[in-house]
Amino acid sequence: MRFFDDVSVGDRFTGGPVTVSAEEIIGFAGQFDPQPFHLDHEAAASTLFGGLAASGWHTAGLTMRMIVGSDAKLAGGYIGLGVDAVTWPKPTRPGDTLRIEGEVLEARLSAKRPTNGVARVRIVTLNQKDEVVQTLIANLLVPTRASLAVPA
Amino acid sequence: MRFFDDVSVGDRFTGGPVTVSAEEIIGFAGQFDPQPFHLDHEAAASTLFGGLAASGWHTAGLTMRMIVGSDAKLAGGYIGLGVDAVTWPKPTRPGDTLRIEGEVLEARLSAKRPTNGVARVRIVTLNQKDEVVQTLIANLLVPTRASLAVPA
Numbered sequence: 001m002r003f004f005d006d007v008s009v010g011d012r013f014t015g016g017p018v019t020v021s022a023e024e025i026i027g028f029a030g031q032f033d034p035q036p037f038h039l040d041h042e043a044a045a046s047t048l049f050g051g052l053a054a055s056g057w058h059t060a061g062l063t064m065r066m067i068v069g070s071d072a073k074l075a076g077g078y079i080g081l082g083v084d085a086v087t088w089p090k091p092t093r094p095g096d097t098l099r100i101e102g103e104v105l106e107a108r109l110s111a112k113r114p115t116n117g118v119a120r121v122r123i124v125t126l127n128q129k130d131e132v133v134q135t136l137i138a139n140l141l142v143p144t145r146a147s148l149a150v151p152a
Numbered sequence: 153m154r155f156f157d158d159v160s161v162g163d164r165f166t167g168g169p170v171t172v173s174a175e176e177i178i179g180f181a182g183q184f185d186p187q188p189f190h191l192d193h194e195a196a197a198s199t200l201f202g203g204l205a206a207s208g209w210h211t212a213g214l215t216m217r218m219i220v221g222s223d224a225k226l227a228g229g230y231i232g233l234g235v236d237a238v239t240w241p242k243p244t245r246p247g248d249t250l251r252i253e254g255e256v257l258e259a260r261l262s263a264k265r266p267t268n269g270v271a272r273v274r275i276v277t278l279n280q281k282d283e284v285v286q287t288l289i290a291n292l293l294v295p296t297r298a299s300l301a302v303p304a
Binding site: 028031032033034035036037047048055056057060061062064065068076077078079080081082083084085086087088113141 | 184207265
């Protein structure tokens with residue numbers, strides 16, 4: 001387990017793979033992004049998507065799953081204070097196999113919670129053709145070893 | 153249906169409500185954010201969450217559902233070019249009823265796709281106590297009326 005003390009700018013981590021099916025794409029969209037281009041290939045064909053595409057928020061959820069399973073192994077888990085940017089350069093398609101590549105951009109002690117640090121990370125989600133389907137810059141709360149001595 | 157021609161800075165829109173159950177919180181987390189504080193109330197009690205909390209990405213998905221059902225009624229749907237910021241000031245809890253308040257911050261023609269505009273919007277997600285559980289700043293691609301004359 002890595003604490004904030006063990007995190008350095010430039011550290012890299014990876015996660016995945018995860019494969020996503022048409023059924024999963026449609027299922028997610030039905031719950032969270034019920035728009036024709038995320039629900040139906042025919043309907044999507046006449047839009048700029050050109051065919052069934054996953055909701056960007058589905059790609060984000062899959063990315064989070066891969067972050068949790070990644071080799072970053074952060075103590076205390078992955079607690080997002082917030083996100084600075086998300087882009088979706090290409091859609092995630094049925095059958096795509098995704099993976100993530102992460103990098104620590106900044107690391108600073110938290111002003112509000114000084115037994116924690118904040119790690120600013122860039123996480124790039126790629127498909128099997130090494131095309132980028134999402135970029136994410138997020139701020140994670142990472143406990144210091146000293147936090148272990150603090151009563152819960 | 154509102155086209156880019158009908159969108160002005162300062163325009164406001166609303167959506168929701170949506171109520172989220174513990175079962176849904178755990179179900180989403182099991183798929184996309186499998187961390188103890190999103191899966192189990194007991195496990196969450198000893199963390200900074202203090203009890204079962206929805207994944208921020210679940211709040212984001214619920215927000216997207218409410219955007220799609222909102223009174224913004226954008227022609228062409230809600231196509232996110234990207235997100236500039238997400239914050240999660242308070243967690244979404246089991247039984248919360250959420251709603252959204254949106255505002256158009258900027259509106260400009262797209263350089264890459266000139267029969268479209270880009271609307272930069274801020275969307276605030278609130279619970280039943282009027283507490284903010286998410287803020288989101290996103291850039292949406294919105295077609296102009298002129299785009300209707302362009303062959304698909």
